[in-house]
Amino acid sequence: MNSAKTLIAEGRVWMFAEDNLNTDLMMPQTVFAKPLEIQLRSVFATYRPGWVDEVRPGDVIIGGRNFGTGSSRPASLLLKRLGVSALVAETINGLFYRNCVNYALPALECAGIRDFAREGDEIRVNFVTGRIENLARNDAIEVAPMPEFLRAIIQAGGIRERLKAEGYL
Amino acid sequence: MGMTMAEKILARHSGNSSVRPGDIVVCEVDKIIQIDLVFSASAEMPKRIADPSKVAIILDHAIPAPTIGDAEGQRIAREFARRFGIEKFFDVGRHGICHQVILENGLALPGQILTCTDSHTCASGAFNCVARGMGPLEMLQIMCTGKTWYQVVPTVRFDLSGKKPSNVFGKDIFLHMAGLAGSLEGRNIEFGGPGVTELSLDDRATLATMSAELSAEFTTFPADERVVEHLRSVTDEPFEPAESDRDAEYSAVYEIDLSRMRPYVARPDFIPHNTLPVAELNERVPIDQAFVGSCANGKLEDLRIAAQIVRGRTIAPGVRFIVTPASQRVLKEAVRRGYVETLLDAGAVVTNSTCGACYGGHMGVLGPNEVCITSSTRNFKGRMGNPSARIYMGSSATVAASAIAGHITDPTPFIGDRS
Numbered sequence: 001m002n003s004a005k006t007l008i009a010e011g012r013v014w015m016f017a018e019d020n021l022n023t024d025l026m027m028p029q030t031v032f033a034k035p036l037e038i039q040l041r042s043v044f045a046t047y048r049p050g051w052v053d054e055v056r057p058g059d060v061i062i063g064g065r066n067f068g069t070g071s072s073r074p075a076s077l078l079l080k081r082l083g084v085s086a087l088v089a090e091t092i093n094g095l096f097y098r099n100c101v102n103y104a105l106p107a108l109e110c111a112g113i114r115d116f117a118r119e120g121d122e123i124r125v126n127f128v129t130g131r132i133e134n135l136a137r138n139d140a141i142e143v144a145p146m147p148e149f150l151r152a153i154i155q156a157g158g159i160r161e162r163l164k165a166e167g168y169l
Numbered sequence: 170m171g172m173t174m175a176e177k178i179l180a181r182h183s184g185n186s187s188v189r190p191g192d193i194v195v196c197e198v199d200k201i202i203q204i205d206l207v208f209s210a211s212a213e214m215p216k217r218i219a220d221p222s223k224v225a226i227i228l229d230h231a232i233p234a235p236t237i238g239d240a241e242g243q244r245i246a247r248e249f250a251r252r253f254g255i256e257k258f259f260d261v262g263r264h265g266i267c268h269q270v271i272l273e274n275g276l277a278l279p280g281q282i283l284t285c286t287d288s289h290t291c292a293s294g295a296f297n298c299v300a301r302g303m304g305p306l307e308m309l310q311i312m313c314t315g316k317t318w319y320q321v322v323p324t325v326r327f328d329l330s331g332k333k334p335s336n337v338f339g340k341d342i343f344l345h346m347a348g349l350a351g352s353l354e355g356r357n358i359e360f361g362g363p364g365v366t367e368l369s370l371d372d373r374a375t376l377a378t379m380s381a382e383l384s385a386e387f388t389t390f391p392a393d394e395r396v397v398e399h400l401r402s403v404t405d406e407p408f409e410p411a412e413s414d415r416d417a418e419y420s421a422v423y424e425i426d427l428s429r430m431r432p433y434v435a436r437p438d439f440i441p442h443n444t445l446p447v448a449e450l451n452e453r454v455p456i457d458q459a460f461v462g463s464c465a466n467g468k469l470e471d472l473r474i475a476a477q478i479v480r481g482r483t484i485a486p487g488v489r490f491i492v493t494p495a496s497q498r499v500l501k502e503a504v505r506r507g508y509v510e511t512l513l514d515a516g517a518v519v520t521n522s523t524c525g526a527c528y529g530g531h532m533g534v535l536g537p538n539e540v541c542i543t544s545s546t547r548n549f550k551g552r553m554g555n556p557s558a559r560i561y562m563g564s565s566a567t568v569a570a571s572a573i574a575g576h577i578t579d580p581t582p583f584i585g586d587r588s
């Protein structure tokens with residue numbers, strides 16, 4: 001895995017800007033025991049039907065306040081498997097943020113991100129510097145970068161890869 | 170600069186003399202709680218774990234197994250306990266909802282750090298423990314390495330004073346707080362003030378558990394005499410409570426006078442800024458199901474007040490009243506005290522202790538367009554069954570009174586001077 005690349009995401013924006021979007025919408029309880037393929041089809045299936053067919057590798061999700069509130073289910077893993085390369089939200093729910101880090105989906109909080117980009121805009125997010133560029137509108141903002149300690153987990157490919165490397169799995 | 174309870178606990182466990190909001194620290198974890206749902210045929214098992222004595226396995230979400238898949242997962246859990254020599258194993262018969270079992274058995278101790286996959290793990294904060302939900306993969310990591318990271322966040326303090334009226338319960342206080350403060354993601358909650366000692370341990374546990382609905386990181390209560398006395402009756406393990414310093418820094422402080430609290434209700438779909446006094450609910454809301462249960466409100470006090478309210482009365486026609494005790498121990502005590510018989514006489518269904526209806530798993534799942542009043546933890550769309558169902562939330566007293574009335578109602582006239 002090219003580690004520098006994982007920490008600079010560039011892609012099309014999907015707006016999921018409503019506040020308090022919860023993990024039940026990303027991974028309903030009914031798919032817990034189902035194969036991955038079915039789990040992937042369930043992502044935002046009731047909230048935004050058809051989205052899973054449109055999302056492409058590299059795409060970036062922009063979220064509202066308290067994005068990912070809810071349970072500990074590994075919804076961020078499903079987003080990652082669908083090809084989402086980054087999450088930038090007004091604020092991110094603490095448990096969801098942990099799961100982003102653990103499953104190696106880079107994520108940043110950025111107040112005002114909702115007004116900074118529109119759906120379909122091409123943006124670039126640098127998790128090392130905290131600089132977010134809207135390539136479509138030639139605009140940029142800067143926020144606190146992702147802490148180095150957490151970036152290292154993402155660069156290792158998430159905690160599963162780490163545990164494997166350390167011989168625990 | 171002084172520290173809050175959570176900051177002190179994080180500092181101690183990371184070998185720092187102090188920590189401040191923004192710091193990321195790696196901490197030794199004291200208690201690792203695994204629930205039935207993390208065990209399945211596809212779940213990854215570790216080759217070795219750091220310390221089996223820190224691990225407890227509690228079967229709660231789907232027991233006794235409602236499906237073959239659940240049965241298989243629980244078989245794997247038993248095998249896991251045997252293989253790694255996990256003595257704290259709460260199998261069917263000793264079971265209960267994990268957070269209740271933790272509190273009953275003194276698994277969460279003051280000054281400790283506890284982790285579990287369930288998002289309401291903050292429940293253990295009632296006993297001055299820094300506890301939060303984690304993803305299943307992170308739990309695996311903690312079992313293997315004994316450690317994980319935390320980012321220190323600012324703390325919001327709720328200062329309690331006064332004594333609550335008899336028609337008010339922990340849930341009402343929480344719903345009032347949720348209306349006042351709204352969502353608190355990225356912040357800890359700390360309770361303090363003279364009002365804390367007035368609250369029963371059950372009410373404190375309700376408040377700590379429900380903090381998950383404000384998306385708070387950690388919720389902590391001080392360990393007062395009542396906490397210490399209870400813990401000393403169930404465990405010999407030593408512990409060191411963490412008090413907040415007088416000059417600890419808070420990002421906000423709310424004063425709550427318990428004597429002015431009233432029965433509250435949350436409207437469907439979410440809780441922050443979506444609550445109001447039951448008496449101010451202007452529309453008449455007829456219900457199909459009333460549910461008393463969950464880790465937050467399936468406690469002995471909930472069954473007591475529900476029984477008190479329905480005694481000599483009958484559940485309204487067309488309403489299902491489902492009562493799920495939070496643990497086998499609560500059920501046994503409720504049977505002994507006659508609460509269960511009173512509930513059954515009124516037409517309620519008293520189930521086995523499990524998460525069941527709370528997460529829309531089994532034993533009380535809602536159908537399309539049904540309306541439910543619940544004293545459980547969460548009212549998201551689809552949480553308890555069909556996404557078109559509408560879930561209101563109140564105290565167990567409000568739920569029981571509504572089951573009698575057939576629509577959501579203030580429990581005050583139903584409590585009267587009955588005792």
Ligand code: SF4
Pocket residue numbers: 230266267268287288289462463464465523524527528545546
């Ligand atoms: S009762 Fe509900 S909130 Fe509590 S642990 Fe079970 S599913 Fe989670």
